[in-house]
Amino acid sequence: MRRLLALRWEGKLTTGQVRSAADVLGVRERAVWRWLAAAERDEAAARAPGERAAYPGRFTVTDEVRALLGLWKGNVAAVHRELTARAARGEGALPPSIPTLHRAIRRDLMPGERAGLAGGERAARKHDVFLARPRGWRNQVWETDHMQAPVLVDVEGKALRPWITWFTDCATNAIMGVAVTPGHPSRESVLAALRSAVLREDPYGPLGGLPERVRVDRGKDFLSKTVTAAFDALVVTVEDLPAYTPHLKGTVEGLNRAVESMFLAALPGYAHQPRPGKRPSWPKEELLLSFEDFTGRLLDWTGWWNTTHQPAPLSGKTPLQAWEADPTPLREVSAEDLWTFTLEDAGVYALGTRGVRFRKRDYVGPWMTGRGGIQVRVRFMPHHDHRIEVFHATTGRYLGPADLADRATQEQISAVRQTRATRSRRLKKDLEASQRERYAAVTQPEEPQRLGALTTAQAEAELAQATDTDLSQLSLPDLIPPAVPPAGWRTPASLAALTTPGRPAPAPSGRDGASAPDGTDGRPAPPTTDEDGDA
Numbered sequence: 001m002r003r004l005l006a007l008r009w010e011g012k013l014t015t016g017q018v019r020s021a022a023d024v025l026g027v028r029e030r031a032v033w034r035w036l037a038a039a040e041r042d043e044a045a046a047r048a049p050g051e052r053a054a055y056p057g058r059f060t061v062t063d064e065v066r067a068l069l070g071l072w073k074g075n076v077a078a079v080h081r082e083l084t085a086r087a088a089r090g091e092g093a094l095p096p097s098i099p100t101l102h103r104a105i106r107r108d109l110m111p112g113e114r115a116g117l118a119g120g121e122r123a124a125r126k127h128d129v130f131l132a133r134p135r136g137w138r139n140q141v142w143e144t145d146h147m148q149a150p151v152l153v154d155v156e157g158k159a160l161r162p163w164i165t166w167f168t169d170c171a172t173n174a175i176m177g178v179a180v181t182p183g184h185p186s187r188e189s190v191l192a193a194l195r196s197a198v199l200r201e202d203p204y205g206p207l208g209g210l211p212e213r214v215r216v217d218r219g220k221d222f223l224s225k226t227v228t229a230a231f232d233a234l235v236v237t238v239e240d241l242p243a244y245t246p247h248l249k250g251t252v253e254g255l256n257r258a259v260e261s262m263f264l265a266a267l268p269g270y271a272h273q274p275r276p277g278k279r280p281s282w283p284k285e286e287l288l289l290s291f292e293d294f295t296g297r298l299l300d301w302t303g304w305w306n307t308t309h310q311p312a313p314l315s316g317k318t319p320l321q322a323w324e325a326d327p328t329p330l331r332e333v334s335a336e337d338l339w340t341f342t343l344e345d346a347g348v349y350a351l352g353t354r355g356v357r358f359r360k361r362d363y364v365g366p367w368m369t370g371r372g373g374i375q376v377r378v379r380f381m382p383h384h385d386h387r388i389e390v391f392h393a394t395t396g397r398y399l400g401p402a403d404l405a406d407r408a409t410q411e412q413i414s415a416v417r418q419t420r421a422t423r424s425r426r427l428k429k430d431l432e433a434s435q436r437e438r439y440a441a442v443t444q445p446e447e448p449q450r451l452g453a454l455t456t457a458q459a460e461a462e463l464a465q466a467t468d469t470d471l472s473q474l475s476l477p478d479l480i481p482p483a484v485p486p487a488g489w490r491t492p493a494s495l496a497a498l499t500t501p502g503r504p505a506p507a508p509s510g511r512d513g514a515s516a517p518d519g520t521d522g523r524p525a526p527p528t529t530d531e532d533g534d535a
Helices: 002-010 015-025 029-041 062-073 075-090 098-108 111-119 121-123 186-196 225-235 246-262 291-307 319-325 335-342 410-435 456-469 495-501
Strands: 141-148 154-157 158-160 163-169 175-181 211-216 237-240 344-352 355-358 359-363 377-380 387-392 400-404
Touching: 002 015, 002 029, 015 154, 029 355, 062 075, 062 098, 111 121, 111 163, 141 186, 141 246, 141 410, 154 163, 154 291, 163 186, 163 246, 175 186, 186 225, 186 335, 225 237, 225 344, 291 319, 355 387, 359 387
Parallel strands: 141 211, 211 237
Antiparallel strands: 141 163, 154 158, 163 175, 344 355, 344 377, 355 359, 359 400, 377 387, 387 400
């Protein structure tokens, strides 16, 4: 437009040039002539043809409209009603029609801005453009994450959704290691997956070795003291990513999406399957997989992903083929050393006649015979209370495992867990019944009215019961009076009256330490005597 405007000022502009510009811009020829006329009035129109400079009276989105869009979650009709109400109160100009407001919003706001005002930052992020990292080499960078499988699995008679913890290589898209947990994952899940990822022997190989870096997303399990110490011992750098930035570890996030659509969606008990009826729920007659069967199928799918599947970034290769084609040397560690590095250190303990006393329980092993009295260092796998690993405190030499003495049977443990669950349900029910508050429904503005009438006798009985259990109200501070202070002490008159039996309280003095109205200083007055010296 600036070039056409310069030609027009020089008198060299022709209709053919305008027609060619209209064809290039995809508009009509008369639109170009209109833009040129607007550019002669305002140079800003030449920089942005078709915008407000070409149409001075056109409505544009203001900061007020943006704020209202955020308030009403992108509802343009609600924004129009708000602007109309404000104009009726004299707080602004009358807004244009709803179609005009829609066109202005689509024209002046980018799709990401509209999505962000309606759904927040996560919705706006879907319209962003992200850069792709270079592929790098094998074991340069790993990414790890927890994922709750959207599949119900039978775990000891309960329908639960297991958690998957895995490590993936960013250069080859290979799944290096995986661990499955029936319940919520912990640092033990991370350590188990790490061992399966690093080891190259059966049944984990041939993929493995130590990575140079591992990306995590501020998960407390991945940044725990035990996991951090294991990575430090293995000389692996942990890259802690900012929170709520899944695009910074796109390899493992893509794996989380792929496993659901390519494998989990076909399993019985899939939680995201559309169901007939009002509420999507798991059909009770559907037979669920056992936890063991689910784990076996997931490991088989992991093997298929590494050996058969050909991801698009690998140009027709499987992750295993891309791995084997990479000549980068590997850093390996033995299974014994890896097991030691991935144990949590509990400190130094004494080996006594009853074994090692750890967490108020005794652990014994056959190798302890004749070693009583030495200092040992205890290491253990988190949450595995049945066994500990014992090392010599001075030399660091591995001595052997120690099992829990007088360990309960599985029947006893199941009975204890069942009793605890019953007690927990009963306590939860009692607490909910005692804390439930009911209020009356209203049809006009008024203060909330609490429901639940009590008789006077019921109220007194409940208050008396609360008083009997309140230790502060049961205390009797005046049961034992304070002792009489020594004669040489300078005591206030009020304390002297309280500690002297049968003596009335004297009149208060003017200030602390000043003489009382009778001329004394607050202490008991000496007895008076007559001329003969008798009292």
